[in-house]
Amino acid sequence: MKRVKIQCNGRQQTLAEDTTLAELLDDLGLPADSVVAEINKKIIDRDQYATFKLSSGDQVELIRFVGGG
Amino acid sequence: MLRVNERPYPFHEGMRLGELADRLKPGADILVLNGTPASRDSLLQDEDVCALIKIGEIPSAIDMQHTLEARHGRDVQRLFKKASVGIMGIGGLGSAVALSLAKIGIGKLILADHDVVVLSNIHRQHYFIDQIGMKKTAALKKTMVRVNPFVSITALDVKLTEQNIPELFGGVDVLVECFDDPTMKAEALRAALQHLPEMGYVGASGVAGYGDGNTITCKKIKAGVFIVGDGTSEAGDSSGLFAPRVGIAAHHQANLVVRLLLGLEKNK
Numbered sequence: 001m002k003r004v005k006i007q008c009n010g011r012q013q014t015l016a017e018d019t020t021l022a023e024l025l026d027d028l029g030l031p032a033d034s035v036v037a038e039i040n041k042k043i044i045d046r047d048q049y050a051t052f053k054l055s056s057g058d059q060v061e062l063i064r065f066v067g068g069g
Numbered sequence: 070m071l072r073v074n075e076r077p078y079p080f081h082e083g084m085r086l087g088e089l090a091d092r093l094k095p096g097a098d099i100l101v102l103n104g105t106p107a108s109r110d111s112l113l114q115d116e117d118v119c120a121l122i123k124i125g126e127i128p129s130a131i132d133m134q135h136t137l138e139a140r141h142g143r144d145v146q147r148l149f150k151k152a153s154v155g156i157m158g159i160g161g162l163g164s165a166v167a168l169s170l171a172k173i174g175i176g177k178l179i180l181a182d183h184d185v186v187v188l189s190n191i192h193r194q195h196y197f198i199d200q201i202g203m204k205k206t207a208a209l210k211k212t213m214v215r216v217n218p219f220v221s222i223t224a225l226d227v228k229l230t231e232q233n234i235p236e237l238f239g240g241v242d243v244l245v246e247c248f249d250d251p252t253m254k255a256e257a258l259r260a261a262l263q264h265l266p267e268m269g270y271v272g273a274s275g276v277a278g279y280g281d282g283n284t285i286t287c288k289k290i291k292a293g294v295f296i297v298g299d300g301t302s303e304a305g306d307s308s309g310l311f312a313p314r315v316g317i318a319a320h321h322q323a324n325l326v327v328r329l330l331l332g333l334e335k336n337k
Binding site for chain 2: 031033034035036038043045046063064065066067068069
């Protein structure tokens with residue numbers, strides 16, 4: 001199976017081909033609704049998480065929020 | 070030279086406090102000399118600091134601005150006066166941020182929240198028992214006016230969304246995210262990064278509990294964009310929100326607003 005290598009919050013990570021952003025968040029145990037995702041310096045709309053496929057070389061920055069204020 | 074109600078006033082040998090009050094604030098109820106209540110016949114010395122108080126009197130806008138300038142420095146205060154700040158959510162974080170910014174005389178504050186004050190808010194949010202049942206926007210505005218009647222306050226009783234945040238807060242210098250709900254926190258940051266690229270932004274994440282206060286930090290996401298908190302302490306059934314730690318985070322947020330306004334945290 002082909003793999004893709006990405007940088008996620010500064011760490012290299014290897015994923016199965018065609019992994020979506022939503023799947024990556026699920027793997028990381030992060031609730032998608034509370035995460036802001038920037039991929040290659042572009043903010044990804046929430047409604048694209050399920051369809052956005054990660055490619056080799058992608059620079060992914062995830063900012064996860066926890067509740068309370 | 071004396072200092073009377075924050076302004077210089079020429080000193081003459083033999084002056085008494087009552088005389089000064091008759092001249093500068095006839096009918097004053099309380100006379101304060103160097104920080105302590107004093108009688109009318111107190112003899113003044115050069116360099117004394119006097120406050121002449123009429124109970125219940127609202128100071129003029131000029132007196133208020135002058136007093137703030139004396140405390141904060143004239144250039145800083147003039148910048149504050151021209152500044153505008155948006156506060157999204159006025160619960161534990163937002164009510165403290167709003168009051169802090171009203172106290173220092175930020176010229177224009179836009180507050181938005183859709184909630185009503187309930188009993189379970191009082192333990193950490195800046196509301197009073199007699200405000201239970203009021204809209205938070207109306208209640209906080211009333212308190213802020215008591216602190217500084219010269220701040221322009223726009224209180225929006227609306228439910229904020231990723232879509233309406235850019236239009237409601239489009240013109241502000243700094244936007245402060247004080248939501249409780251992590252989904253709204255993410256939506257707000259997304260809205261700001263996508264649609265308000267020139268604006269300073271201060272969010273919060275991880276403020277619950279009574280863990281070490283020094284783990285609450287200001288994390289820079291990018292130029293002009295910060296998240297305050299420890300990043301992990303989540304409010305939940307087993308870990309509540311406590312006034313002290315939420316207050317630390319709120320005042321980190323307010324201090325970042327000041328620093329962004331003064332250009333000390335490089336904007337974009």
